[in-house]
Amino acid sequence: MKLTILGCYAATPRTLTNPTAQVLEIKNHVFLIDCGEATQVQLRKSKIKFSKIEHIFISHLHGDHVYGLIGLVSTFMLLNRTADLHIYGPKGIKEIITLQLRLSNSWTSYGLFFHELESAESQVVFEDDKVLVKTIPLKHRIYTNGFLFEEKIGEKKLNPYAMQQYQIPVYHFQNIKNGKDITLEDGTVLANSLLAFEPNPPKSYAFCSDTVYDESIVPYIKGVDVLYHESTFLESEAELATKTMHSTARQAATVARLAGVKQLVLGHYSTRYDRIERFRDEALAEFPEVLLANDGETFNF
Template sequence: MKLTILGCHSATPRDNARPTAQILEMKGHLFLIDCGEGTQMALRKNRVKFARIKHIFISHLHGDHVYGLIGLISTFCLLSRDADLTIYGPKGIKELILIQLKLAGVYTSFSLRFRESEINTPQILLEDDSLQVTTIPLEHRIFTHGFLFQEKPGDRHLDIVACQEYEIEKAYYRKIKQGHDYVKENGEVIPNTELTTDGDQPKSYAFCSDTVYKEDIVPQITDVTALYHESTFLKSHEHLCEKTKHSTAEQAAKIAKKATVGTLILGHYSSRYGDYELFRKEAQEVFEKTELAMDGKVFEF
């Protein structure tokens, strides 16, 4: 699982401070999460192949999370893209994009689909044999949800030595890896646990965009491999959180601690701060394994 931060700052874009956008690589998929201004330039800078992006997830319709989307879609058209594209987001995302395409006289060369949500309970947006993507209900000034990306359990690891000792033909290996016992010709059953070891631990990533401190998300994100949680303010400006519906670094760390996540990644910093290490320091007083999102930074799990 690989996460590339394309942008991680709040409000308006600035030199070397792009608004929110991320690329998540998981199980062969390349997901774009949020799409603030300048996202396509950041994609080029980080050498991300546009054609591999087939699913885009938008947390809410504030400009610093969505204003780069129409530009990216227009570029897809100019490049004569033919791969299908599905956009997941709050109700209104379809209208927002289609009216801009209509007024600009732009026609897509590919199938453009929308999956809108307006329900404040977790909804499965995407599922295949290897993973599942679910919404995380958040609380902001407008309808907002985050996203939970979860790998499904994979095959067990084959114990080649054990299989050879039992003289098992290779044709049976796949079924054994899938968890089946092996039955010899004489009817003797060899338990799967004697032929395999546990498979890799499924990885998971929770993206919690703009939100106030919201403890009721903890059960849904418990034990995730990594959690990105907005941290617009430091504790000294906590009084601004209720008005703006944002969180502090300390509050993000409290969520991470309660959810026993593997790694906390902070982001969505207010432009009032110049030293981002203050965010890490504040969060680590509550949750030690805290990292800072930075434009262009890559996390591998």
């Protein structure tokens, strides 16, 4: 599971900082999460192939999370994209994008599909045989969702030594991967535990930005491997965080502790602060495993 931070600062882009966008690579999927200004430039800098992005998840319609989307959609067209593109986001996102495409007479040459969200409850928005994606209802100034990405349990792995020792025919391989015992031609029954290793434990990633401190999200993110939680402010501006419906670094860490997550990644920093290390220092008072997102940084989990 690989996370690339394209942008992780609040409000407006600056010379060296970019608004929210990130790429999650999980089970051969390349998911784009939020799409602030300059997302496509950051994608190029990170050497992420545009053609691999087939699903984009937008948390809410504030500009620092969505203003880069029309540019990316248009660039896909200029690059002669043919693969379908699916966009998941709050109701209204289709109108925002298609209005600009219509007025500029720039309709896409590829299939553009919108999956508009308006439920206040968690819902499954994407699922295939490898990954499940659910919304996480967040509390912000406008309708907002986080997203929970969960790997499904994979197949077992063949034990190559056992395959050779017992001279297992190839036609048995898939049944072994599926967890079945097999019977050889001479009637010998071989237990699956002799022939295969258990699959890697499935991993999970929760993206929570933007939101006021809200313990009601804890059940949705219980025990996840990695939690990205916004930390717009430090505790010295807790009152401002509440007023603007954002969180402090310490509040983000408290949520991580209550949910029993394995790793916390902080982001969505206000640019009023001189050093982002201050966010980690504050969070460590509540939770021991804290990483700081920064533009262009990559994490492998």
